[in-house]
Amino acid sequence: MTGIAVVGAAETTELGKIPDMSQIMLHADAALNAMADAGITAKDIDGFATAGERPTDVAYYLGITPTWVDGTSVGGCSFMLHVRHAVAALQSGLCKTVLITHGESGRSRIGTGGFSQSSSSLAGQFESPYGTYGAPSTFSLPFLRYMKDYGMSHEQLAMVAVVQREWAGMNPRASFTDPITVDDVLNSRMIAYPFHLLECCLVTDGGGALILTTDERAKDFPQAPVHIWGTGESVETPMISQMEDLTSSRAFSVAGPLAMRDAGVSHKDVDHMMVYDAFAHLPIYGLEDLGFCGRGEAADFIWERNTAPGGSLPLNTNGGGLSYMHSGMYGMYALQESVRQMRGTAAAQVAGAEVSLCLGVGGMFGASGCIVFGNSAK
Amino acid sequence: MPSRPLPQATPETQDFWDGCKAGELHLQKCNDCANVYFPPRPFCPSCSSRAVSVFVASGDATLASYVINQRPHPAWAEPYAIAIVQLAEGPRMASNITHCEQTPEALVLDMPLVVDFQAMSEDITLPLFRPARGADV
Numbered sequence: 001m002t003g004i005a006v007v008g009a010a011e012t013t014e015l016g017k018i019p020d021m022s023q024i025m026l027h028a029d030a031a032l033n034a035m036a037d038a039g040i041t042a043k044d045i046d047g048f049a050t051a052g053e054r055p056t057d058v059a060y061y062l063g064i065t066p067t068w069v070d071g072t073s074v075g076g077c078s079f080m081l082h083v084r085h086a087v088a089a090l091q092s093g094l095c096k097t098v099l100i101t102h103g104e105s106g107r108s109r110i111g112t113g114g115f116s117q118s119s120s121s122l123a124g125q126f127e128s129p130y131g132t133y134g135a136p137s138t139f140s141l142p143f144l145r146y147m148k149d150y151g152m153s154h155e156q157l158a159m160v161a162v163v164q165r166e167w168a169g170m171n172p173r174a175s176f177t178d179p180i181t182v183d184d185v186l187n188s189r190m191i192a193y194p195f196h197l198l199e200c201c202l203v204t205d206g207g208g209a210l211i212l213t214t215d216e217r218a219k220d221f222p223q224a225p226v227h228i229w230g231t232g233e234s235v236e237t238p239m240i241s242q243m244e245d246l247t248s249s250r251a252f253s254v255a256g257p258l259a260m261r262d263a264g265v266s267h268k269d270v271d272h273m274m275v276y277d278a279f280a281h282l283p284i285y286g287l288e289d290l291g292f293c294g295r296g297e298a299a300d301f302i303w304e305r306n307t308a309p310g311g312s313l314p315l316n317t318n319g320g321g322l323s324y325m326h327s328g329m330y331g332m333y334a335l336q337e338s339v340r341q342m343r344g345t346a347a348a349q350v351a352g353a354e355v356s357l358c359l360g361v362g363g364m365f366g367a368s369g370c371i372v373f374g375n376s377a378k
Numbered sequence: 379m380p381s382r383p384l385p386q387a388t389p390e391t392q393d394f395w396d397g398c399k400a401g402e403l404h405l406q407k408c409n410d411c412a413n414v415y416f417p418p419r420p421f422c423p424s425c426s427s428r429a430v431s432v433f434v435a436s437g438d439a440t441l442a443s444y445v446i447n448q449r450p451h452p453a454w455a456e457p458y459a460i461a462i463v464q465l466a467e468g469p470r471m472a473s474n475i476t477h478c479e480q481t482p483e484a485l486v487l488d489m490p491l492v493v494d495f496q497a498m499s500e501d502i503t504l505p506l507f508r509p510a511r512g513a514d515v
Contacts, residue, residue, distance in 0.1 A: 001513065002444065006418075036428040065510070078425060116384070119383060119384065119385055119386040120387070120388050122417060124383070124385060124386070125385035125387070125417070125474060126385070126387075126416075126417045127468075128383045128470065129382055129383055129384055129498075129504055130382075130460050130472045130474050130504075130506075131382065131447060131453070131454060131458055131460050131474065131475050132460055132472065133447060133449065133451045134449070136444055136447075136449060137447040137460055138451065141443060141444070141445050141460060141472075141487070142443050142462070143443070143445075144443045144445070144487060145442055145462075146442060147442035148437055148487045148488075165413055189448070190446075190448050191448055191449060192445040192447045192448060192449070193445055193446035193448070193482060193497075194445070194482075195456075206407070206499045239417075239472070240462075240472075241462045241470055241471060242416075242417070242445070242470065242474035246442060246443055246462065246470075252434055343504075347408045
């Protein structure tokens with residue numbers, strides 16, 4: 001029982017290609033939309049967290065005077081960690097109303113710092129010299145091991161993208177909505193064998209923001225609160241080659257069960273799930289590492305349409321990073337979809353959903369954060 | 379064609395890169411718990427002991443996983459495999475596979491490999507791997 005709720009949630013007005021907005025303005029656009037959603041202004045916010053930009057920059061830009069600040073930056077799941085840290089800060093009274101923002105000009109690259117890696121860092125010394133070059137050739141690296149160990153086929157990997165496109169087809173804000181087949185995926189351009197183009201995430205512009213407060217104060221806000229039932233976080237390694245097990249994420253295995261125990265939920269209680277899908281193998285790892293499927297069983301689980309519309313465990317219902325949008329740090333959009341599902345306002349609304357689990361990944365398989373939401377107070 | 383990004387050694391990794399230059403693959407072992415680990419650091423990541431030693435590894439490995447990158451990289455003209463190799467002594471490391479077609483047919487998981495040191499600059503020699511001689515691939 002955390003006693004903390006989401007009372008404001010919004011994405012940037014536009015998603016996809018936003019060439020007329022700098023990255024910091026994407027933060028601000030999402031934040032202003034979330035403030036309007038919650039019926040407050042910057043003057044009402046006393047806790048602030050962000051990643052990708054420094055919290056100082058964005059808090060200043062928005063006119064926030066915080067008494068609690070978190071700049072945890074562990075990749076695309078940073079916002080899940082911000083939620084978890086904000087829960088603790090709100091519980092202990094360090095602040096009363098927290099704003100968490102994300103904005104990223106991932107496609108247009110307006111006002112972005114760009115990525116750089118020191119040649120003396122661990123990955124700079126022990127991975128980059130062998131040609132790891134961005135996420136497509138790095139995040140994908142462990143997966144042939146999984147495919148051989150568990151006898152997973154290329155068709156099964158392709159099916160992950162096919163099912164998520166079905167969800168995207170129900171969502172007017174998704175970047176890609178046209179149906180695709182397994183053959184379409186396997187015939188798309190090879191990016192990094194065994195990954196084809198349609199098994200890799202989009203590169204888009206956008207942002208999102210969340211506003212959190214205590215359950216008690218949440219009653220005074222206009223939106224029905226979405227309650228945070230449980231949270232978890234962990235990190236593993238900055239080098240994909242040094243994962244303890246190439247077929248499993250230790251960070252998932254720590255953060256997920258931690259959040260579920262905190263929430264007091266078992267697998268059968270989860271009505272809706274988001275697994276950060278930068279690439280098509282992510283849902284496979286997430287489903288198995290959190291125990292929704294046994295080892296080696298997630299591919300069949302997806303193939304048999306359990307995660308598809310009408311299935312027993314609706315997964316990545318916005319279309320995911322593969323079809324909805326992916327600015328670079330996608331975790332915020334997974335959180336937004338969980339909140340929409342709990343509010344009952346999602347484009348592809350899961351009827352009767354009361355509990356949503358949202359699993360994030362960051363820095364390839366480097367980090368994870370997990371949040372369990374409920375539409376009632378725990 | 380520009381050279382690949384080369385590592386810049388730190389005090390904790392200098393011995394490893396000096397070893398590669400001398401044609402030796404150095405690994406580290408904990409004197410207290412016998413854990414063999416990589417990448418190099420002057421303490422044991424398993425038991426936190428500072429009592430560790432360097433030893434010369436066999437250079438034998440197997441192919442644990444890989445991707446064949448098709449996107450342009452400034453240092454590679456053709457699609458190339460980025461590999462994770464499983465060293466005989468226990469740790470894994472990223473590397474490339476030499477003397478082998480960079481295709482799924484030629485790159486068979488678990489095939490035996492041996493280290494193949496290649497000098498990239500005056501200071502840096504990289505430990506690449508090639509199929510072991512006589513390997514059935």
